[in-house]
Amino acid sequence: MLSAAGCGLSRPEAGYGLEAPVQHHRFSPYTFNGGTVLAIAGEDFCIVASDTRLSEGYSIHSRDSPKCYKLTERTVIGCTGFHGDCLTLTKIIEARLKMYKHSNNKTMTTGAIAAMLSTILYSRRFFPYYVYNIIGGLDEEGKGAVYSFDPVGSYERDNFKAGGSASAMLQPLLDNQIGFKNMQNVEHVPLTLEKALQLVKDVFISAAERDVYTGDALKICIVTKDGIKEQTIQLRKD
Amino acid sequence: MALASVLRAELAEFSPNFPKNFPKNFPKNFPEDFPDDSEGIPEILRDPPGPPRVLAAPPWGFEAEPEGPGLQILHGTTTLAFKTPHGVTVAVDSRATAGSYIASQSVRKVLPIGGRMLGTMAGGAADCAFWQRLVARQCRVQELRNKEPVSVAAASKLLANLVYQYKGLGLSLGTMLCGWDKRGPGLYYVDSEGQRVAGAAFAVGSGSSYAYGVLDRGLAAAARSEEAACELARRAIAQAAHRDAYSGGCVRVMHVGPEGWREVSHHDIAELQDKYLEA
Numbered sequence: 001m002l003s004a005a006g007c008g009l010s011r012p013e014a015g016y017g018l019e020a021p022v023q024h025h026r027f028s029p030y031t032f033n034g035g036t037v038l039a040i041a042g043e044d045f046c047i048v049a050s051d052t053r054l055s056e057g058y059s060i061h062s063r064d065s066p067k068c069y070k071l072t073e074r075t076v077i078g079c080t081g082f083h084g085d086c087l088t089l090t091k092i093i094e095a096r097l098k099m100y101k102h103s104n105n106k107t108m109t110t111g112a113i114a115a116m117l118s119t120i121l122y123s124r125r126f127f128p129y130y131v132y133n134i135i136g137g138l139d140e141e142g143k144g145a146v147y148s149f150d151p152v153g154s155y156e157r158d159n160f161k162a163g164g165s166a167s168a169m170l171q172p173l174l175d176n177q178i179g180f181k182n183m184q185n186v187e188h189v190p191l192t193l194e195k196a197l198q199l200v201k202d203v204f205i206s207a208a209e210r211d212v213y214t215g216d217a218l219k220i221c222i223v224t225k226d227g228i229k230e231q232t233i234q235l236r237k238d
Numbered sequence: 239m240a241l242a243s244v245l246r247a248e249l250a251e252f253s254p255n256f257p258k259n260f261p262k263n264f265p266k267n268f269p270e271d272f273p274d275d276s277e278g279i280p281e282i283l284r285d286p287p288g289p290p291r292v293l294a295a296p297p298w299g300f301e302a303e304p305e306g307p308g309l310q311i312l313h314g315t316t317t318l319a320f321k322t323p324h325g326v327t328v329a330v331d332s333r334a335t336a337g338s339y340i341a342s343q344s345v346r347k348v349l350p351i352g353g354r355m356l357g358t359m360a361g362g363a364a365d366c367a368f369w370q371r372l373v374a375r376q377c378r379v380q381e382l383r384n385k386e387p388v389s390v391a392a393a394s395k396l397l398a399n400l401v402y403q404y405k406g407l408g409l410s411l412g413t414m415l416c417g418w419d420k421r422g423p424g425l426y427y428v429d430s431e432g433q434r435v436a437g438a439a440f441a442v443g444s445g446s447s448y449a450y451g452v453l454d455r456g457l458a459a460a461a462r463s464e465e466a467a468c469e470l471a472r473r474a475i476a477q478a479a480h481r482d483a484y485s486g487g488c489v490r491v492m493h494v495g496p497e498g499w500r501e502v503s504h505h506d507i508a509e510l511q512d513k514y515l516e517a
Contacts, residue, residue, distance in 0.1 A: 118367070118368070119368070121364070122364055122368045125364070125368075125409075126407060126408065148342075150336065150341065150363065152364040153364040153367075153368065154334070154362075154364035154367055156342055156345060158342075158344075167339075168339055
């Protein structure tokens with residue numbers, strides 16, 4: 001099925017005092033496919049989670065389209081936005097990882113992948129990849145690392161980040177529960193893996209309640225020094 | 239164009255001619271003179287021939303800002319820097335916004351360029367980070383060639399000339415280069431419109447007008463001591479963050495002196511506002 005990228009409509013022409021709206025359908029190379037990604041870094045683990053719904057406009061194309069992609073044994077990337085650009089971008093990253101491995105005889109570290117992704121995104125500064133990326137993995141010392149990006153390559157290392165359609169709903173909740181923002185007289189306990197997993201499940205259940213683009217199922221990738229484990233939890237399908 | 243040639247240079251080691259020609263035939267003006275045998279590089283990673291496409295006459299008639307539905311890149315800030323007899327005092331906020339969403343409250347808006355220079359970041363976050371990193375690399379190469387630290391005037395000119403090639407294409411960059419070189423303290427303002435001005439004090443960003451108000455009042459007194467200068471810078475950012483919706487987070491104050499740059503302090507604006515607005 002050919003899926004048409006979204007058509008844009010312009011404002012009514014005011015020049016000749018026309019009252020009837022004139023619609024110009026313009027081709028847009030972008031469309032918005034929805035989805036939410038979340039990454040949390042712990043002391044010796046990192047969690048990258050995404051929902052699996054792929055939508056366009058009012059339709060759902062797929063209920064089983066996860067947005068986490070495994071890059072190395074220590075790094076996972078979550079990509080949401082325009083699915084076409086997500087696919088191409090992950091192909092390019094995987095190719096660059098192989099090239100690095102062949103010429104340097106070692107796997108790229110999480111921080112190096114983040115720096116490389118920044119230049120890949122910026123190389124398309126004037127026709128951007130419409131992708132919101134979050135990289136999660138372990139750094140060289142074995143600690144959890146999360147790197148969040150904007151579509152043209154600006155990036156930053158965080159402890160936790162939500163990206164995608166429900167990011168504005170999830171990020172404040174994480175700021176409060178993991179960052180202890182706006183909480184008084186509370187002990188700053190370090191985050192355990194069990195508590196982080198429970199939090200991830202809870203926030204996605206909440207996001208599925210209030211965001212139309214999020215739902216169907218939740219895929220969680222847990223990165224530890226023993227490798228990457230995956231879990232799938234069902235969410236609301238409506 | 240600078241962007242294309244830099245990215246080609248990064249993949250230089252994958253070119254089939256690379257080991258044979260290195261180092262005897264190493265081109266004098268690397269990377270511009272590097273043989274363009276991009277056939278070795280996969281099609282999808284290669285630059286398209288000619289200048290960057292899209293904005294001249296795209297087939298589907300794009301507007302000047304080809305950023306699809308809801309594509310929002312990070313903007314908004316207050317940064318300032320001023321010269322004193324002890325060096326250059328720099329202060330920045332740490333908020334990054336994408337449209338009306340606050341994407342981050344902990345962005346580092348001061349980027350070191352070598353050990354003796356700092357560049358501030360205002361406007362598009364990716365633009366500032368990318369071009370300043372490129373200038374830092376260029377400065378290092380120049381230092382190695384000339385066996386002398388690069389001057390602030392030279393570094394600012396490098397940056398200004400790089401971004402001027404992209405004038406009108408939508409880059410958003412408003413940066414101050416602050417450093418100490420053989421002429422003493424140096425402060426230049428460079429932006430994506432092609433401006434490059436030297437001066438004694440600048441405030442840049444969406445909150446700059448508010449910062450100027452506080453800054454101009456205390457500049458004479460700030461020359462007395464480094465402590466007073468840092469306090470003035472901190473206050474100016476805090477006041478700007480109070481009035482400008484797009485500035486906030488924390489204030490980072492840094493100082494560049496003859497021995498190099500160092501971070502002076504780092505405060506959350508919420509704590510500072512209790513102190514400054516108690517009247």
